[in-house]
Amino acid sequence: MIVLGINAFGQNPSAALVIDGKLRAFSHEERFNRLKSSHSLFPAQSLAWCLGSQNIKLEEVDKIAINWDCRKYPYRILSNMARAAARKLFQNQPRNSGQGDGMGGVINYINQYRPANYQSMIYAGLRESGFKGRLPELVYVNHHLSHAYQAYYQSGYQDALVLVADGHGEEACVSGYKVYKGEFTKILEYPVPYSLGWFYGGFTAYLGFHANRDEGKLMGLAAYGEESKDANPWLGHLDKILKVDKHEFELNPYFFKLGGNYHHPRFTDKLVKYITEIDPELVPIVLDERAQHHGKNINRYLLPKYMALAYAVQTRLEEALQAIVRRMTHETGLNKLCLAGGVFMNCKANYSISEMQEVKELFIHPAASDDGSALGAAYYVSRQLGDDPGDPLLHVQHGASYSLDTIRKALEISGIEYREMRDPAIETARLLAQGKFVGWFHGGAEMGARALGGRSIIACPNKEQVKDEINAKVKFRESWRPYCPSMTAEHADQFLVHAVNSPFMICADKAKPLLEEQAPATVHVDQTVRPQIVAESVLPLWHRLITETGKLTGVPVLLNTSFNVRGEPIVNSPFDAIRTFYSTGLDALVLEDFLVLKRGLKS
Secondary structure, three states: OEEEEEEOOOOOOEEEEEEOOEEEEEEEHHHHHOOOOOOOOOOHHHHHHHHHHOOOOHHHOOEEEEOOOHHHOOHHHHHHHHHHHHHHHHOOOOOOOOOOOOOOOHHHHHHHOOHHHHHHHHHHHHHHOOOOOOOOEEEEOOHHHHHHHHHHHOOOOOOEEEEEEOOOOOOEEEEEEEEEOOEEEEEEEEEOOOOHHHHHHHHHHHOOOOOOOOHHHHHHHHHHHOOOHHHOOHHHHHHHOEEEOOOOEEEOHHHOOOOOOOOEOOEOHHHHHHHHHHOOOOOOOOOOOEEEEOOEEEEHHHOHHHHHHHHHHHHHHHHHHHHHHHHHHHHHOOOEEEEEOHHHHOHHHHHHHHOOOOOOEEEEOOOOOHHHHHHHHHHHHHHHOOOOOOOOOOOOOOOOOOOHHHHHHHHHHOOOOOEEOOOHHHHHHHHHHOOOOEEEEOOOOOOOOOOOOOEEEEEOOOOOHHHHHHHHHHHOOOOOOOOEEEEEOOOHHHHEOOOOOOOOOOOOEEEOHHHHHHOHHHOOOOOEEOOEEEOOOOOHHHHHHHHHHHHHHOOOEEEEEEOOOOOOOOOOOHHHHHHHHHOOOOOEEEEOOEEEEOOOOOO
16 A cells, blocks of 8 residues: 655655555655745655655555644644643633733644645645645544654564654643554653643743754753753752653643743743743843853853753753653563654753663654654554554665766756766775865665765764864854764774664764764763764665775764755755855765865865
């Protein structure tokens, strides 16, 4: 059976094509239209590519799987909102200050997801994309169950636990499942509005970042509070907002929703009042706000007080997740765990779960956000149609790929000097050993937010200043943000404390002294790294590139970051790669077997 999974009109629109229960193609809309996140758009180009890559016409698709159960709109959703509002009255929460209620746009949101309206929007999107003939039936799948299916069926596990945490689904913000003999049983739920995603997103906005996009910046900033953690007052103060005990957490949602939101829609005036009563200087930060510190003009969030708050928020999120994992393992006796949902894009929180004695095996889906739930919805429908969706994930390069002829034509159209290489791994390794920054374009584009050898910017990480140079001249992003190492499986235990199977850069680890010494550009200030451990059997050319570079430099590790600049999606096509190459400080561009060098550079 052929099922097309769609994530549309929300965060990170995407499409996934599943045939006979197995993933055959996946892509994000942003990779084609070049609009970062492509929020609220229809995944027209990504679904067209998925179908075209397998020579399938839309009328041949048996079902279209939607990663939201629109049948629960509007009445079930409205009842949830009414219950939350009633709790507010009975709990004597303060009345709104007349500056909004923290639920801006909720009526439009509820109306959008009504089944009749949503079907009209999907079918209109398909028609406007040029599809004629029969349009397949839409099947609506519970959002958290979509996440659960994507994680479980790509984990390769049999009996296991699945934990989903994000902003919200139709009714729940956190859902826990036990999977026994292939049957999913919900064993845990935190309903709307008790959302860890809203908690973390609210503080992301408070610190002056974009919520739903820059949560990774909060995570990176939190590491700078590690050194002063023993004197951090916010580890105690956050109890009033998010309190954690051994097996559960208690969140006060009125700090983020259902209250006046004069400063930002992602947090309420109640949060501002609480924080500034403790420290009047800790006011909300607007985007790109600056401050003076020791005679320097810096981003305001780099003031020590804000870094302490970031550290406390990150720590409290980790504690909350550990508590519910502890509860799930205690109640079921199962010790294999799958994670999905946007909260689990937080690799530091994932690391805290991986360290738990209760968890023996851990699988975190690399496309944990809503983009990946398109795949989970497709798996769910495939199973309903009788297919076996067991589909262990070995690599993420399920996106667009391009033939040598197509790449050659792009180079010639662009009027660029290039040459064909006999051995891309060896020639690229030589450039890296010379200290060059290389754009690497090989095979299919990656599923998820990480570059893992398909669309990567790479460098030799043996000098700490390499990080600063790439931030300043190539990525054009904040100087304090870290980069990640890609290393071979054979060498991982030399560099990492745990060195568990980590092929997707979705779980942090602690660096051993050897990695700090030999690849300092990949180690963050708290001695954590977000590694990609590469198996030769899965990614042979990528593995060989790392190996050949190691032979020349003595360091079998690459600094690996996504092939894009700040504010843009990862490159998808050869033209994207060429444009990014010539607008940055990259020295060389490898497009499959072709090499392009900046003028004056010799290979």
